[in-house]
Amino acid sequence: MPINVFVPKFHTDEILEHMRECLDRGWTGLGFKTIDFENAWKDYTGLPNAHYMCSNTVGLHLALNVLKKKHGWKDGDEVISTPLTFVSTNHAILYEHLKPVFADVDEYLCLDPVDIEEKITERTRAVMFVGMGGNSGRLTEVAELCSQKGLVLVLDAAHMAGTRLNGKHVGSEGEVAIFSFQAVKNLPTGDSGMVCFMDEELDKQARKLSWMGISKDTYQRFNTQKGSYRWRYDVPELGFKYHGNSIMASIGIVQLKYVDEDNAYRRKLAAQYDDLLAEVPQVEIVPTAPNCETSRHLYQICVPQRDEVMQHFYENDIYPGVHYVENTEYPMYAYGAGTCARAAEYASRLISLPLHLRVTTEDVEKVVSVLRSFSFYR
Ligand SMILES: Cc1ncc(COP(=O)(O)O)c(C=O)c1O
Structure with missing residues (x-):
């Protein structure tokens, strides 16, 4: 059996019950299960607001759209961000x-507060922090720096479903946090995400902008106007088609119930990797x-020799990942090439080892023994 970097695991029967309710009721879109999921997410995280989106990417975009208007940012204003991320962060x-x-x-x-400070100019308006792999890095220091400098902190929490910092679920450090429930994340659906603003x-x-800028969503019109559909609505603003739907939310509601248990299993495997890899001198573990x-x-x-190590894994039916190519290697971000030496250096050596709920302790042993069998030059 191949050992892959990510394979999601779903509680199929339980999910199908929620989906059946949607289908039987004739409500698969915005509202109904999306509201239940938003409430469950707020209860779980303790965050004050949660709006269910069709992806984290659109949530990042919507968050910046709303913040730009609120703070009166101009085109060309600057957002300090990391080059070591999935491109959604920077595309948004x-x-x-x-x-x-x-x-x-x-x-x-994760972003280094010392270098953030170096990169602040008159046009800097915000910092976009990515909690890489679920790690909070120096998020607290970055939040303090942002408040000192009057910058908005946006947390791309795509990897952070279930991450706690000092015992509290992350997400309230800045003005907004955006989570991903994409197909291989810790709380997988098909594609979806949650945008959590601190300010109601x-x-x-x-919420208005995520459904085309329409003043009232269909579910509200159906359910609050004497239980029957009313057709009239207004469109005061130019919005987007970004909200989530009840089919995806059905998956999310169920997966959320297990996310702590799932993450504990991931941490157990990680501890096993830590122990076994401590014996391999060429390996540097990201703390x-x-x-x-x-x-x-x-x-x-x-x-070292990352690409050859990857090839060696493939030859042994093991398929790790790489997170990520440093974004300044892509044409639209090439202007930043050479500005982040550490990110570029790490990006040339990084590997993400298989870590998911179907990985067994025997698999971890196999991954490490295959790595040990590679002939490093030094
Ligand atoms: C760091 C990071 N930001 C943003 C995203 C985008 O999330 P989504 O696929 O839900 O749009 C991802 C992953 O896919 C990611 O890894």
Whole structure:
């Protein structure tokens, strides 16, 4: 059996019950299960607001759209971001005609507050922090820096479903946090996400914009106007088709019930990797920040001769991942090449080892023994 980097595991029968309710009732869209999921997510995280989206990517875009209007940012204003991320993080900044300015990462592969400070200019408006692999890195310091400098903190929490910092679920450190429930995340659906604003007014604004800028959604019109559908609505603003639906939410509601148990299993495997890899001198393990109970979306190591090591894994039916190609290697971010030496250096050595709920302790042993059998030059 191949050992892959990610394979999601679903509680199929329980999910199908929720989906059946949607189908029987004739309600698969926005409303009904999306509301239940938003409420369950707020209960779970303790965050004050949660709006269910069809992906994290659109949530990032919507968050920046709302914040740009609120704070009166202009096109070309700068958002400090990481080059070591999935491109959604930085594309979302470009969608709003803002400019990603790259700061370097620290040993946790998250933005380094020291380099953020270096990169602040007169046009800096916000910092986009990515909790890499579920790690909180120096998020608390970054939040403090943002408040000192009057910058907005946006948390791309795509990997952070279940991450706790000092015992509290992450998400309230900045003005908004955006989670991903994409197909291989710790809380997998098919595709969806949650945008969580601290300010209720911004949450209300986001809700209008996520369904084309229409003043009232269909579910509200159906359910609050004497139980029958009313056709009339207004469109005061230009919005997007970004909201989530009840079929995806049916998956999310069920998977959420198990996310803590699932993440504990991931951490158990990670601890086993830590122990076994401590014996392999060529391997550098990416540490978890102190006081962080990580979701453990990823188990990342750095090795010399990374591409050859990957080939060696493939030959042994093991398929790790790489998170990520440093974004300044892509044409639209090439202007930032050479500005983040550490991110570029890490990106050339990173590997994400298989870590998911179908990986067994025997699989972990096999992955490590295959890695040990590679002939490193040094
Ligand atoms: C760091 C990061 N940000 C954003 C995203 C985008 O999430 P989604 O696929 O839900 O749009 C992802 C993953 O896919 C990610 O890994």
